[in-house]
Amino acid sequence: xxxxxxxxxxxxxxxxxxxxxxxxxxxxxxxxxxxxxxxxxxxxxxxxxxxxxxxxxxxxxxxxxxxxxxxxxxxxxxxxxxxxxxxxxxxxxxxxxxxxxxxxxxxxxxxxxxxxxxxxxxxxxxxxxxxxxxxxxxxxxxxxxxxxxxxxxxxxxxxxxxxxxxxxxxxxxxxxxxxx
Numbered sequence: 177x178x179x180x181x182x183x184x185x186x187x188x189x190x191x192x193x194x195x196x197x198x199x200x201x202x203x204x205x206x207x208x209x210x211x212x213x214x215x216x217x218x219x220x221x222x223x224x225x226x227x228x229x230x231x232x233x234x235x236x237x238x239x240x241x242x243x244x245x246x247x248x249x250x251x252x253x254x255x256x257x258x259x260x261x262x263x264x265x266x267x268x269x270x271x272x273x274x275x276x277x278x279x280x281x282x283x284x285x286x287x288x289x290x291x292x293x294x295x296x297x298x299x300x301x302x303x304x305x306x307x308x309x310x311x312x313x314x315x316x317x318x319x320x321x322x323x324x325x326x327x328x329x330x331x332x333x334x335x336x337x338x339x340x341x342x343x344x345x346x347x348x349x350x351x352x353x354x355x356x
Contacts, residue, residue, distance in 0.1 A: 185238040191218040192234030193317040212322030217314045223282035225310045228262055230277040239270040246324045247278050257312045258284035261321055278321045284310040
């Protein structure tokens with residue numbers, strides 16, 4: 177546990193659902209020990225399969241030097257609906273003071289192989305129904321992502337002519353440890 181308590185200042189913007197009546201728990205983790213706080217949608221939107229959108233979280237934040245914010249997908253919505261943060265994690269730098277937007281995508285497949293059978297008319301109906309069925313509807317005030325804070329270091333970069341590969345892993349890349 178860090179000896180120094182981290183403080184992050186959050187400003188609710190006019191579009192935030194709780195601007196008139198913020199709750200003390202709005203930006204607290206859902207459970208003790210959870211890493212992230214919830215970000216909510218400040219607009220209603222429907223995302224068709226494969227569609228992306230920048231959705232306002234209705235806040236601005238002031239991060240201290242050496243601390244970044246990560247906007248991450250919510251696991252339940254990802255597995256159940258295919259809703260994901262496109263640039264996961266979306267990085268918020270400590271010098272940024274603009275409105276926070278979450279880059280969301282509906283990662284659900286637009287087509288099912290069964291959708292491709294039949295006459296052109298049947299295909300059009302099934303495709304339309306499939307797109308509607310696989311769309312993700314986001315309502316204003318719904319949780320769309322989580323925000324996690326992390327300390328970081330800015331290293332000194334040193335250009336070299338050689339990197340030693342004499343380690344336990346060496347240059348072994350993807351799949352080098354096998355599949356079990």
